[in-house]
Amino acid sequence: MTVSRxxxxxxSLPFMVGAALGGISGVAPRLVSGAxxxxxxxxxxxxxxxxxxxxxxxxxxxxxGYYTGACNYGVFESIIGALRKEVGFPYTAFPSAMMVVGEGxxxxxxxxxxxxxxxxxxxxxxxGGLDKKQREVPFALIQDLYNWYEQAxxxxxxxxxxxxxxxxxxxxxxxxxxxxxxWCKVAKVKSFSKERSERxxxxxxxxxxxxxxxxxxxxxxxxxxxxxxxxxxxxxxxCHDQKGTIENTRAMMDCGGCHFTGKAPKHPKI
Amino acid sequence: MTVSRxxxxxxSLPFMVGAALGGISGVAPRLVSGAxxxxxxxxxxxxxxxxxxxxxxxxxxxxxGYYTGACNYGVFESIIGALRKEVGFPYTAFPSAMMVVGEGxxxxxxxxxxxxxxxxxxxxxxxGGLDKKQREVPFALIQDLYNWYEQAxxxxxxxxxxxxxxxxxxxxxxxxxxxxxxWCKVAKVKSFSKERSERxxxxxxxxxxxxxxxxxxxxxxxxxxxxxxxxxxxxxxxCHDQKGTIENTRAMMDCGGCHFTGKAPKHPKI
Numbered sequence: 292m293t294v295s296r297x298x299x300x301x302x303s304l305p306f307m308v309g310a311a312l313g314g315i316s317g318v319a320p321r322l323v324s325g326a327x328x329x330x331x332x333x334x335x336x337x338x339x340x341x342x343x344x345x346x347x348x349x350x351x352x353x354x355x356g357y358y359t360g361a362c363n364y365g366v367f368e369s370i371i372g373a374l375r376k377e378v379g380f381p382y383t384a385f386p387s388a389m390m391v392v393g394e395g396x397x398x399x400x401x402x403x404x405x406x407x408x409x410x411x412x413x414x415x416x417x418x419g420g421l422d423k424k425q426r427e428v429p430f431a432l433i434q435d436l437y438n439w440y441e442q443a444x445x446x447x448x449x450x451x452x453x454x455x456x457x458x459x460x461x462x463x464x465x466x467x468x469x470x471x472x473x474w475c476k477v478a479k480v481k482s483f484s485k486e487r488s489e490r491x492x493x494x495x496x497x498x499x500x501x502x503x504x505x506x507x508x509x510x511x512x513x514x515x516x517x518x519x520x521x522x523x524x525x526x527x528x529x530c531h532d533q534k535g536t537i538e539n540t541r542a543m544m545d546c547g548g549c550h551f552t553g554k555a556p557k558h559p560k561i
Numbered sequence: 562m563t564v565s566r567x568x569x570x571x572x573s574l575p576f577m578v579g580a581a582l583g584g585i586s587g588v589a590p591r592l593v594s595g596a597x598x599x600x601x602x603x604x605x606x607x608x609x610x611x612x613x614x615x616x617x618x619x620x621x622x623x624x625x626g627y628y629t630g631a632c633n634y635g636v637f638e639s640i641i642g643a644l645r646k647e648v649g650f651p652y653t654a655f656p657s658a659m660m661v662v663g664e665g666x667x668x669x670x671x672x673x674x675x676x677x678x679x680x681x682x683x684x685x686x687x688x689g690g691l692d693k694k695q696r697e698v699p700f701a702l703i704q705d706l707y708n709w710y711e712q713a714x715x716x717x718x719x720x721x722x723x724x725x726x727x728x729x730x731x732x733x734x735x736x737x738x739x740x741x742x743x744w745c746k747v748a749k750v751k752s753f754s755k756e757r758s759e760r761x762x763x764x765x766x767x768x769x770x771x772x773x774x775x776x777x778x779x780x781x782x783x784x785x786x787x788x789x790x791x792x793x794x795x796x797x798x799x800c801h802d803q804k805g806t807i808e809n810t811r812a813m814m815d816c817g818g819c820h821f822t823g824k825a826p827k828h829p830k831i
Contacts, residue, residue, distance in 0.1 A: 334655075334656055336656050336657075359691070364691075384654055385656075386651075387606075388690060388691040389685050391691055392682055392699065394696070395811065396812075397673065397677075397678070397681050397703065397707075398696075398699065398704055399700060399704070400707050401811050401813060402672070403667065403673035403678070408667070411662050411667050411668060412662055414662075415661065415662035419659065419662060420658060421629070421634075426668075429662065430664075430668040430669060433662070433670070437668075437672075466672070468811055468814065471810055472809055475810070482808050482811050483808060532752070538751040538752050539742055539746065539751070539752055540752050541737070541752050542670070542671035543669060543670045543671060544670060
């Protein structure tokens with residue numbers, strides 16, 4: 292089989308690449324044949340093939356990745372980069388630099404923690420799909436990861452080349468600015484200090500490690516959710532979430548991270 | 562130039578594809594030559610070439626996309642899908658179904674609004690890059706989009722095939738559950754109703770339209786930030802953000818969406 296430059300130019304290459312390389316990596320590309328090929332993607336849709344990874348090696352890579360492309364990129368590229376080496380195509384065909392976008396809770400806005408955003412995208416690329424049924428596994432993995440992030444004292448992994456010693460804190464939120472503030476309070480360190488940046492590098496490593504541990508369990512068919520929503524959150528949701536008497540919101544976040552719950556003397560105003 | 566099946570198999574194809582197709586799309590692929598080629602990506606890193614789009618057509622596509630793959634996918638695929646048709650490669654090489662991940666504020670967790678997450682990823686893929694200098698334009702576009710989302714009465718676009726009439730609300734937050742709750746309060750509708758889902762479909766269309774309008778302005782060299790942070794937010798940040806006397810957090814979100822500000826009788830506790 293040969294591919295001429297004319298073939299490349301007229302756009303039939305994506306189909307041929309998919310067909311030729313699909314067999315190597317065990318991927319069955321979902322591509323149409325013929326004239327429609329150039330309108331379709333040259334790479335298969337998720338789920339992409341997974342090979343169990345060394346979560347410590349990935350964590351170390353994520354720590355380095357933080358200082359190259361920040362939190363979101365650090366987690367995503369540490370996992371996808373490892374799979375690029377271990378699996379090859381289609382991971383060779385992903386423009387990982389786009390994942391820099393999640394830096395500092397997306398473009399420095401400090402909304403969703405970038406390490407969690409990157410982890411979610413990696414998990415979905417590896418285990419998800421467009422069909423509703425295909426969303427169940429990645430969503431369960433992501434929800435468990437997010438609950439862990441809210442509940443565990445983090446960062447819980449010390450990189451080999453750590454620059455400073457970093458204390459742990461419990462975020463009670465998946466948001467960048469809340470997570471940062473909670474840590475700054477415990478560490479007694481300013482939010483734009485080098486120590487806070489190093490803390491986020493450790494956190495990037497910790498999230499990458501936890502994500503790989505989850506993906507490895509899923510690959511073994513051994514994944515079970517470990518971090519459940521708290522009783523407080525369930526109490527909030529019993530009124531405010533689906534089928535509750537009020538049903539005026541939706542969330543699987545820790546309500547208490549922003550709204551006073553549990554020990555609060557009265558029902559929170561927000 | 563011909564490419565044999567052996568070439569495909571030994572992995573030198575990515576470099577050749579990049580080199581051959583780079584000239585068509587105006588992309589200068591950042592790929593190494595020789596033996597390293599198969600370790601690199603088959604597609605160029607961002608920024609990817611942009612051709613100005615019809616924001617109304619994209620909005621309509623986003624509305625439909627919401628009902629296929631939810632909010633994040635709806636925005637992302639409406640833009641990237643349009644560019645797949647208009648530009649071709651490298652957009653043909655992106656597995657858009659991975660963007661389903663942001664559904665309901667990431668995997669139903671109700672954190673960052675999925676339409677905003679999808680928009681950010683599309684903006685960065687088109688205008689961003691790994692180098693710090695390359696992050697400035699996409700981050701400015703994203704920050705303006707996020708401020709618009711927090712401040713404007715939304716949804717501000719009615720799709721042609723709308724199922725219901727939808728009222729507008731002001732979210733004062735980029736978070737899924739906050740945005741949903743604010744709308745439910747105004748609309749007097751439950752959060753898991755068909756009407757709320759339709760509202761999020763409209764919102765997906767509105768965010769896609771606004772994103773394309775921003776990308777078109779940037780393509781014309783005419784982008785200027787329109788939605789600034791409020792005086793209240795600036796007041797919070799003057800103490801709590803970088804170089805403030807307390808410097809214990811970081812955020813460009815509307816503080817007042819969760820923390821009481823402005824008219825509050827006393828400083829918020831959280």
